[in-house]
Amino acid sequence: FLRENGDALYGAKPTPPYVYELDRIFLAEKPNRVYIIVLDPKRYAGEELPFQNIPHEPLSARFLGSGAPVKVRWTKTLEGDPYWGVTVPEGIGSCAALVVEVKIAAEQVSFLAIDA
Secondary structure (H helix, E strand, O other), X not given: OHHHXXXXXXXXXXXXXXXXXXXXXXXXXXXXXXXXXXXOHHHHOOOEEEEEOOXXXXXXXXXXXXXXXXXXXXXXXXXOOEEEEEEOOOOOOOOOEEEEEEEOOOOOOOOOOXXX
């Protein structure tokens, strides 16, 4: 895992607190990159993982281990909030974790505040 996905861990830092609960999914960052670390990805096979209130347009995305491209759907919710939808492939197999690297123009990731 570390040989293929070490970039998401070594030299990366945690993102600012992300208030939406995503079971066994963690975010890390480096300049101009967000890493989505999915533990036990088989449980999410074929599903779109929702990431709300990330205002940065994804420039590109790939699976860190294989380099295969990943489509990140960038849209807005019904309330007008920015939204990333990242689909975990159906045939994910039995890997214990996967990492998606998303390139963004911003030096650091930020999350929009939730309206109370």
